[in-house]
Amino acid sequence: MNRKRPAGEANTQLPAAFFDRWRQPFARFLRIEAAGGGALLLATLLALVLSNSPWAPWFLDLWETRVGLGFGSLEFSRSLRDWINDALMTLFFFMVALELKRELVLGELRSPRMAALSIAGALGGMLVPAVFYLALQFGQPGQSGWGIVMATDTAFVIGCLALLGPRIPQSLRIFMLSLAIVDDIGAILVVAIGYSHGFDGIMLALGGLGLVLVRAMALGGMRHLLGYFLIGSGIWLAVDASGIHPTITGVALGLLTPARRWVGDERLYGILSRVIAHPAGDHGSGDTKDRHTLQLAEVAVRESLSPVERLGMALHPWVGFVIMPLFALANAGVSLSLTALGDSVTLAVVVGFVCGKPAGILLFSWLAVRTGLALRPPELGWRLLTGGALLAGIGFTMALFIANLALSGSVLDSAKLGVFLALLVAALAGSTLLMGTSVGQRRPDAG
DSSP: OOOOOOOOGGGGSOOOOTTHHHHHHHHHHHHOHHHHHHHHHHHHHHHHHHHTSTTHHHHHHHTTOEEEEEETTEEEEEEHHHHIIIIIHHHHHHHHHHHHHHHHHTSGGGSHHHHHHHHHHHHHHHHHHHHHHHHHHTTSTTGGGGGGGSOOOHHHHHHHHHHHGGGSOHHHHHHHHHHHHHHHHHHHHHHHHHSOOOOOHHHHHHHHHHHHHHHHHHHTTOOOHHHHHHHHHHHHHHHHHHTSOTTHHHHHHHHHSOOSOSSOHHHHHHHHHHHHHSOOSOOTTSSOHHHHHHHHHHHHHHTTSOHHHHHHHHHHHHIIIIIHHHHHHHHOOOOOOGGGGGOHHHHHHHHIIIIIHHHHHHHHHHHHHHTTSSOOOTTSOHHHHHHHHHHTTOOHHHHHHHHHHHOOHHHHHHHHHHHHHHHHHHHHHHHHHHHTOOTTTOOOOOO
16 A cells, blocks of 8 residues: 655755766856956966967967858858957946846846946046047057957956955945946947948948847847747847947847736745646646646746846856857967067057056046045945956956057057056055955945
8 A cells, every 4th residue: 555655854855866966066056256367367377378388380370260150152251250349249248238237127236336436437447548548549559459458347347356255245236236237238239330340331221221130039038049039040140241330239138128027926925826726646647737837937947037138147157258268268368478568559558557447447436436426335445446447447358459459560460468467466456455445444444
């Protein structure tokens, strides 16, 4: 005689498996903010070592390998480096735009005055460094590289802040994350406007129609990601053919992604209660009522998170641990030479990041607070803001991205060297200043 056992604690958990013991530690590792920056740093060091080793010719030529499709006389191909910079980096900017959308709709930037502080700092951190750079490079071969010094590298900056731990308040992390996201968006707009070549209005219009279609699909309740992926790929191809840099597609699609969840808590619990109400037993695997209820519950649980949150969680490991390290391997290779340290382009990049970046962030933030446009949290003193502004001089990812578009040859190598030097100086200066400010000793600054 079979007797049903009451549901004990073991029956309220998922079945155990061998790899479960590794799943939670690995998931915690993915959540560590410094991990993405660590992977990026390792890839950068590897690129530098290989590009200055006997394998340098093979390593540098690898990224120039042509990859694509051919149909008779038609060919759609580009170098491996261009596929990474144009296609994979679109996903990076898509994730950046998702994070910005989440902060604006669900996060700390819902308050206009709180958002104004980060936006003002980001604007100053883009404009002033570009002015510093142009002042040193006007009329010289590196003049077109003015956009190199405009953006902050999110992964490295957040990684530095994570390593500082409780020494800094959460408000500084939010300010720096928001600032980095805003000036990443600004930098890709600069790429789209300032570093695109040629223009095809018809293809751009087709891309715009694709965005309208995506918006209509979202308003109509379309939930399947495959449809959005296919339409998004078509938009990318149209924008690429228009002459505008296709990574702008990632920004547009990210900002169009819904930030509100489809299933609220009350509806979710109601659907789950229907699952609990089904009696236990063996009903086979056919088309039964309880099976439909379980399928409904699966959709409800998935849709209890907004698309912005769900896509952000899904993409973050791929962007942080695959796309960004690949980008570093493909773009960070440069032959190091002591003679290049005195090059005017190297100097302009370092000055733009190390001096212009913090000066612009602090000046525009101060003006925004003094005019009443922005609100500065009391615990976020000007000394902390200065340390954060110095860290913002780490511009690795977008700096290399724009450098490859704007410059070439020895001038490009000098710019890359400037980016590396600025990274070291900015990270050391900002971390040292913030490390000297403990939570217990911090007092709100006046102003």
